[in-house]
Amino acid sequence: MEITAKFYSPDDIMEFVRYFGGNNPQPVKDSVKTPTFKKQTVEESAPAPVTTESHEAPAANPAPAEPAAEGPGYTLEEVRKKLATLSKEGKKDQVQQLLASFGVSKLTELNAGDYPAVMEKAGKL
Structure with a gap:
């Protein structure tokens, strides 16, 4: 079982501890604050420009990424x-x-x- 609790003020934490800590069997007060969320707007942006690919032939002998090491290589x-x-x-x-x-x-x-x-x-x- 997993329980997640979010607290928005020290008072919320103390109320939680008092209620669930076993010291006070009284129900939670109605003064628990409900968080408010700001509505986020999504801005539409212009689509990215289309790029054209070059259809040129690749180089005949591309250079190796790394020069060949002398002697045996070890890991x-x-x-x-x-x-x-x-x-x-x-x-x-x-x-x-x-x-x-x-x-x-x-x-x-x-x-x-x-x-x-x-x-x-x-x-x-």
Whole structure:
């Protein structure tokens, strides 16, 4: 069950507490204020202008969104898995030193550009 109560003044809150708090079995006074709402008008605006699409052929060789990275690219999950494996093998201190050599104390603080170097060094541990 969900009950939602809206109060519009401190007096409304106190009246609610007195009535439903169990201390006063008297009915709620007729002085409870009913909220009034202002009527909002919707302004009609002019329709947006119609744009025409160009029917030109796309470029034959569009430029790639990102330049190709040198070497293998690693994701955070791959690096995390490798470091977790090393930690489980008893190399937790070496993993911490590895991260510290990149100026971070947690893997999530590591720059994604450093993932290949971390994986290379982790492979040598």
